[in-house]
Amino acid sequence: MDEANLIESARRGKVDAFNELVLAYQDRVYNLAYRIMGDPASASDAAQETFIAAYHSIDRFRGGSFKSYLLRIASNKCYDELRRRKRRPATFFEDLSEVDEEANPALINGGEGPEEYVEQREMARLIQAGIETLPPGQRVTLALSDVQGMSYQEIAEATDISLGTVKSRLARARAKLRDYLREQGELLPARYRLG
Amino acid sequence: MRRLFGQARERERRDELLSAYLDGELSAGELVRLEAQLVNDPALQAELDALRQTVALVRDLPQIPSPRNFILPQATPSRPRSAPLARPRRAWAAPLLTAATAVVSLLFVALLSLDLLLPRMAGNLAFAPEPQMAAETPQEMPVEQEAPAEMPPAAPDEAEVGADRAPEEEKAISPVMGGGGLTATPTPLATTLAAAERSGEGADHWDSVSEEPAEVAPPPVEEESPEPPESEVIGAAQPASRRPLEIVLGLIALTLALATVWAWRARRRC
Numbered sequence: 001m002d003e004a005n006l007i008e009s010a011r012r013g014k015v016d017a018f019n020e021l022v023l024a025y026q027d028r029v030y031n032l033a034y035r036i037m038g039d040p041a042s043a044s045d046a047a048q049e050t051f052i053a054a055y056h057s058i059d060r061f062r063g064g065s066f067k068s069y070l071l072r073i074a075s076n077k078c079y080d081e082l083r084r085r086k087r088r089p090a091t092f093f094e095d096l097s098e099v100d101e102e103a104n105p106a107l108i109n110g111g112e113g114p115e116e117y118v119e120q121r122e123m124a125r126l127i128q129a130g131i132e133t134l135p136p137g138q139r140v141t142l143a144l145s146d147v148q149g150m151s152y153q154e155i156a157e158a159t160d161i162s163l164g165t166v167k168s169r170l171a172r173a174r175a176k177l178r179d180y181l182r183e184q185g186e187l188l189p190a191r192y193r194l195g
Numbered sequence: 196m197r198r199l200f201g202q203a204r205e206r207e208r209r210d211e212l213l214s215a216y217l218d219g220e221l222s223a224g225e226l227v228r229l230e231a232q233l234v235n236d237p238a239l240q241a242e243l244d245a246l247r248q249t250v251a252l253v254r255d256l257p258q259i260p261s262p263r264n265f266i267l268p269q270a271t272p273s274r275p276r277s278a279p280l281a282r283p284r285r286a287w288a289a290p291l292l293t294a295a296t297a298v299v300s301l302l303f304v305a306l307l308s309l310d311l312l313l314p315r316m317a318g319n320l321a322f323a324p325e326p327q328m329a330a331e332t333p334q335e336m337p338v339e340q341e342a343p344a345e346m347p348p349a350a351p352d353e354a355e356v357g358a359d360r361a362p363e364e365e366k367a368i369s370p371v372m373g374g375g376g377l378t379a380t381p382t383p384l385a386t387t388l389a390a391a392e393r394s395g396e397g398a399d400h401w402d403s404v405s406e407e408p409a410e411v412a413p414p415p416v417e418e419e420s421p422e423p424p425e426s427e428v429i430g431a432a433q434p435a436s437r438r439p440l441e442i443v444l445g446l447i448a449l450t451l452a453l454a455t456v457w458a459w460r461a462r463r464r465c
Binding site: 015016018019022023026027028029030031034035040044047048051052055120123124127128131142145146147149152160167168170171172174175177178181182 | 207210211213214215218220245246249250252253254256257258259260261262263264265266267268269271462
């Protein structure tokens, strides 16, 4: 069944049809949530809430990219949670967990050697740490642009901000991340070190 | 400090250009200028290379697979039981409410300012060299000045009477003024009033104020009258009449402000 039919069925209350869409997009939604939130538990919560909210508001989906529709909800959920945490900081037990998503065996593609695998894992962990130093708005914009590959216009629609603000936030996020990685210079694998 | 701020701003601007350049989002003019700069500035080229590498590193991050399925249970209602069908989001509501709040708030402030300034302006029209005489004479002068204004709207013969009266009243005024140590120069208002009566051209002009003098006319023109000065009576009456309007405007401004905050917050959600 194609996506349009699935969406139409979901509008009529068919949960099975909607779950087909969930299975098709859950990796993408979870990945976005993880890159923004930084920990697996928060990312899972955000992803679950995203699909629930998407199902409840499916009547408001007027066509276009269903992927953008889901990513918009996901980014808003993550943004709201980050803002809430900023207002009421608390120690999250997830921060103390030893789960390392970058070491996920599913990420091994089989082609790289052990040294390369370790290097890539370290690099990914450092980049993720750098992303987590960004303020919420810049983090979300960077994730939508460079992690999800959305255009400036798509990001502006998803986050309800102007094109100028998208450009400005993205530029600042990238510059901050660049400066962060420069500071980590010696920690970076040699071939990844910035000039 | 300013230089540091300027340098920081310049650096931000430069990073914006480089970032937009990487995404192909520069205008034709900006593109030509930047590429010319890159040729001549190795440091700028190095910044661009570092930025490009950073973006590539983020784009090459592995996609983390979801740790579990997020499918919904079969019993999931199509919309939350507690919430009715949500209305389509109106993106224009928040800016519109913001504008309305600003307008109403400005009106409120303007009205309040008028209230504060008007009594002072009315007081400034009178003389006030000595406290005692200033307490009485300036208060009475407007009464005497206004009294003749009752006459112009009436019949022409009455206007003549009024004109005849005006010089007498001016005489009545002058001793008060002289005795009080005030300067004998009549106020521009008194001069204008007298001149208007004589010419008969002031009749229409004073139509609008004829009612107000009528309100304060009953007290006789007595120098020792304890009646409150007309300007203060007028000044007191006007704020009282505007008070309900101020209260209403204030309440509307507060309500709109709260609605604006709610609308901007709702706009952030889906």
